[in-house]
Amino acid sequence: MSTxxxxxxxxTLAEIESAGVEETDxxxxxxxxxxxxxxxxxxxxxxRLLRRLATLVEEHHEELxxxxxxxxxxxxxxxxxxxxxxxxxxxxxxGAVDKHHGxxxxxxxxxxxxxxxPLGVVGLITPWNFxxxxxSWKLGPALACGNTVVLKPAELTPLSTMxxxxxxxxxxxxxxxxxxxxxxxxxxxxxxxxxxxxxxxxFTGSTEVGQQVMRGAAGTIKRVTLxxxxxxxxxxxxxxxxxxxxxxAPYAVFDNAGQDCxxxxxxxxERSAYDRFAELFVAATRKLKVGDPLDxxxxxxxxxxxxxxxxxxxxxxxxxxxxxHILCGGNVPDSVCERCRNGYFLQPTVIVDLDVNCRVNQExxxxxxxxxxxxxTEEEAVCYANATPFGLSASLWTNDLARAHxxxxxxxxxTIWVNCWLLRDLRTPFGGMKNSGIGREGGDEALRFFTEPKxxxxxxxxxxx
Ligand code: NDP
Numbered sequence: 010m011s012t013x014x015x016x017x018x019x020x021t022l023a024e025i026e027s028a029g030v031e032e033t034d035x036x037x038x039x040x041x042x043x044x045x046x047x048x049x050x051x052x053x054x055x056x057r058l059l060r061r062l063a064t065l066v067e068e069h070h071e072e073l074x075x076x077x078x079x080x081x082x083x084x085x086x087x088x089x090x091x092x093x094x095x096x097x098x099x100x101x102x103x104g105a106v107d108k109h110h111g112x113x114x115x116x117x118x119x120x121x122x123x124x125x126x127p128l129g130v131v132g133l134i135t136p137w138n139f140x141x142x143x144x145s146w147k148l149g150p151a152l153a154c155g156n157t158v159v160l161k162p163a164e165l166t167p168l169s170t171m172x173x174x175x176x177x178x179x180x181x182x183x184x185x186x187x188x189x190x191x192x193x194x195x196x197x198x199x200x201x202x203x204x205x206x207x208x209x210x211x212f213t214g215s216t217e218v219g220q221q222v223m224r225g226a227a228g229t230i231k232r233v234t235l236x237x238x239x240x241x242x243x244x245x246x247x248x249x250x251x252x253x254x255x256x257x258a259p260y261a262v263f264d265n266a267g268q269d270c271x272x273x274x275x276x277x278x279e280r281s282a283y284d285r286f287a288e289l290f291v292a293a294t295r296k297l298k299v300g301d302p303l304d305x306x307x308x309x310x311x312x313x314x315x316x317x318x319x320x321x322x323x324x325x326x327x328x329x330x331x332x333x334h335i336l337c338g339g340n341v342p343d344s345v346c347e348r349c350r351n352g353y354f355l356q357p358t359v360i361v362d363l364d365v366n367c368r369v370n371q372e373x374x375x376x377x378x379x380x381x382x383x384x385x386t387e388e389e390a391v392c393y394a395n396a397t398p399f400g401l402s403a404s405l406w407t408n409d410l411a412r413a414h415x416x417x418x419x420x421x422x423x424t425i426w427v428n429c430w431l432l433r434d435l436r437t438p439f440g441g442m443k444n445s446g447i448g449r450e451g452g453d454e455a456l457r458f459f460t461e462p463k464x465x466x467x468x469x470x471x472x473x474x
């Protein structure tokens with residue numbers, strides 16, 4: 010039995026029977042049985058069903074937003090935005106799939122045709138930080154391409170995904186096509202990875218578990234897409250609009266209480282602008298309201314669990330041991346509100362005077378903690394930005410267009426935002442370099458990774474060969 014808790018209040022939201030290997034095998038068997046009929050549904054009809062699902066998500070927008078806010082402890086405003094995006098994802102892939110087809114290649118004495126075929130049963134493993142969003146990025150393209158799915162949400166936050174499974178049935182997606190299995194990663198996730206009837210794993214989570222996914226998948230030569238951790242830089246040049254950069258920087262790192270793989274948790278500032286930027290950044294951070302996630306005025310809600318709060322606090326202690334100084338934050342807030350007195354809250358924390366190679370600047374903290382480090386030259390900025398094993402994202406602030414292009418080219422990561430903290434469009438690929446993952450989600454990339462190309466070569470002239 011697993012207890013699902015609201016991290017902002019510690020109240021129990023649900024008790025759920027945890028699935029084991031047997032239930033996972035049964036879900037894979039259901040998905041396997043449903044596959045031939047689902048793949049035979051024409052793309053246009055699959056698109057129609059996905060549109061219906063998108064509309065149902067829109068109709069249940071407030072319900073899903075509140076489930077997400079209560080289960081993850083995230084501000085309701087953010088949850089509403091995320092659920093809006095989920096509906097958009099299903100609309101997007103409904104609109105994309107009937108335009109995703111193969112090629113006709115004339116060859117000597119015949120013709121080659123390529124087809125994009127569904128893979129079969131795909132296993133999707135999702136984390137707790139953006140449960141419904143991340144599920145939709147995988148589920149939308151997987152279903153659109155004709156795959157059937159076994160989806161394992163994080164045990165801490167299964168509620169919105171379970172509701173989405175019900176809405177998928179209500180939309181008319183046949184039984185067995187979408188199977189939600191709630192259970193431990195080490196049991197359900199591991200079984201999906203090793204199961205011979207699962208053709209692919211789409212995983213988002215930590216780099217450590219991502220490595221286990223790769224190792225486990227080797228036994229059945231399973232395809233894997235991995236969206237893993239990050240330690241992203243926010244690079245501020247002195248010629249940038251410092252006011253704008255400082256006003257945006259807190260959102261780049263403290264959004265979702267820093268529990269975001271793209272959190273720009275290492276701010277790198279050109280030395281001549283360092284003091285001014287630090288002052289503006291701390292002032293902007295102090296304005297963030299840490300509070301009840303259901304209060305629309307709240308900027309930062311709770312952390313996901315007591316254990317995770319303690320882990321993040323241990324990094325703040327480590328920062329002090331490593332020679333760092335705290336400019337603001339660092340503590341559990343005195344009082345958030347009566348309802349949330351047992352919640353797992355932490356002040357947004359800004360730390361300075363740390364070496365770029367220290368642990369706090371190298372490891373993914375996944376909480377509301379940011380460091381500021383000065384750099385002298387463009388070369389040094391690039392070197393610092395690249396000085397971790399991760400390569401997911403970065404931000405870059407400058408008014409020099411040539412420099413923006415130059416530096417963007419040299420930072421090793423999947424996405425760089427220039428003069429903004431976030432600009433995300435579903436048509437663009439999203440994913441990481443280095444230890445941040447393999448493969449890309451979004452747009453055509455996702456349609457590619459949920460299909461396998463097949464080439465059919467037809468010889469039509471026997472005389473000529
Ligand atoms: P995990 O990588 O442990 O979990 C992500 C998903 O993988 C969950 O559904 C989890 O299941 C599942 N899982 C865990 N172990 C296995 C396994 N052996 N085989 C298959 N699936 C497994 O991340 P956590 O949620 O524990 O977070 C730990 C750290 O990971 C964070 O502090 C952060 O650094 C990073 N992270 C990165 C994310 C990102 O977006 N890139 C998202 C979340 C975390 P369950 O939890 O139910 O056991």
